[in-house]
Amino acid sequence: MGQRRPTLRDVADAAGVHFSLVSRVLRDDPRGFASKDTRARILRAADEVGYRADASARGLRSSRTMTLGLLLPGFSSPVYSSIAQGVEEQAKQHGYGLVLGTHAAGDPHETITDMVMHGRVDAMLVASGQIEDAALRRLAGQLPRSVVLVNRQVRGVSASVVLRDGDATACAVEHLAALGHRSICGIFGPRTLDTMVRRERGFVRAAQRLDVRATTVEMPDRDYAAGYEGALRVLRSTQRPTALVAGTFPMGVGALAAARSENIAVPGEISVLSVHNDQLADYLTPRLTTVSMPTKRLGAEAVELALVLTAGGAARRVVVPDPPELIARDSTAGPARI
């Protein structure tokens, strides 16, 4: 009970060597290859006393904590869950831990700087749309080697990782055009989010290219409710399109709900699909057609970039190359014949 945690000295005593040698052996330090025998003795002793290096001491001495921070808008969004998963796995692969922060409470800018500036993390991955561009620029200026934007691109910040958002909506439009739709509407979140801007742009351009009439709706948010409200507006308009593209998965769910509450059949009277896929898609009515994006890889790439940065490498703007993929389910079909 109440035992002190074993230290290097304890291991050294047990192995009959100096503690600095233990340190070198346990870390496979190139400068300290002990003889086969002592090495074995040290390893065994470490195991026997149950030695675990103290993270604080190590961090203090080496000024590297081997942990990364991830700032999320919250815990609930499916996309961010998936990004977080990618981040966690990749970090673990490199022996890094992960500190999660949300800005449920408090100023996000503070949260980030505090994490880095208190030396709690070696770098911070910022995956949140709720921080203003200006704040991010300031931040990146302050901590150029320890801030990476995830799923976000800001002018003046040179370390970021994003997906092919424009291609995602283009993919959606192509699918609908192939089904015969000639009039579609895109419902997007606020234009303050660069992801939304790119998705909208890809949407509009693809529509032009394929000679499809496209309209867009911009909502102040991008959750269930925003999708619901946005879709409602479109569905009640006089010139109702034959298909709806939702800018996010929750918006797609909301759009489906709106169609139902207006008694408009999906996909009979209107087709609906969303950017980003989720398990839930298979359990909705009808099963929701989506465009899948490599969100886990997004997280993984962000980790890679962060580690490159902290190691002194150059900042880059990464676009995860995997193309968006259409997952056809039951919410899209050819337009109704009139």
Place this chain on the structure above:
Amino acid sequence: MGQRRPTLRDVADAAGVHFSLVSRVLRDDPRGFASKDTRARILRAADEVGYRADASARGLRSSRTMTLGLLLPGFSSPVYSSIAQGVEEQAKQHGYGLVLGTHAAGDPHETITDMVMHGRVDAMLVASGQIEDAALRRLAGQLPRSVVLVNRQVRGVSASVVLRDGDATACAVEHLAALGHRSICGIFGPRTLDTMVRRERGFVRAAQRLDVRATTVEMPDRDYAAGYEGALRVLRSTQRPTALVAGTFPMGVGALAAARSENIAVPGEISVLSVHNDQLADYLTPRLTTVSMPTKRLGAEAVELALVLTAGGAARRVVVPDPPELIARDSTAGPARI
């Protein structure tokens, strides 16, 4: 560029005092009340040089990291998101940071012990059903002052926080009985999860008490798919009940999907409701009736208990007292007249 982070000495130099005094003033140490004047000078100097205490140095010296660890089964479940939120907010309130771990990859038992034993966190909150009872007992034996079970109760582990699971299902049964149902079925996750056992027990007992015929189905999982499969089985049985109680929210969503694929009207031919509420409930077809549980508070209470423990207080088994609350939506109604 490349600036060294300012230390206590930098502040001390700027203020013309000894660095230990700076330390005391900045921490409001009772032993070190400086004169109004020096105090002000120190505060200003700290602000000017942009001083932030180094977490590693502080941790090393005081052997308290001021961070808590939270082990989750994954990032996706809505319940765990909510618990995590509660944990984060409460931790922040006490000036604690939060390290998140999932066992997406690797042995969870390792993850936990490593976190604590490397001194990365002061205590670990374990909110995961995927670790075996035996492993948890071993863990709690090893680290009795730094492990708190969240949403889980295990014989032999005396620090845990759970909800009134039994009352949640009882609440569901009461609702259905009041609507006139006399034959209901509960679909639950594996009995290896104590939450499921309590929910099932509450379900059965309430049914007995209210003279309702109750059957139960145990599924090996508790996600959308499990709810879907479980409901399918019930819906296809010869003695179909008039109502379905899902043991988790995702199972409720799955059950709804199953009814639809079997062309059984909800709530017309069968009522469906789930334990645990979620935003999504309002956007399903039909809107899903749920029993809401105080999951955020669950997380908060877990933090409280963890802090009590690390401060030397006694371990307790906490049951969050807030009663489950029925949120009636469109998926429940009186049974069909035959």
Place this chain on the structure above:
DNA sequence: CTGTTAGCGCTTTCAC
């Protein structure tokens, strides 16, 4: 009220 001092456990440079 303020300064001095001794480490916390580790990494790292320099001896031997």
Place this chain on the structure above:
DNA sequence: GTGAAAGCGCTAACAG
């Protein structure tokens, strides 16, 4: 191959 010693930035016990 291995040991000795310095010191990372901080807290805390003791002096004055």
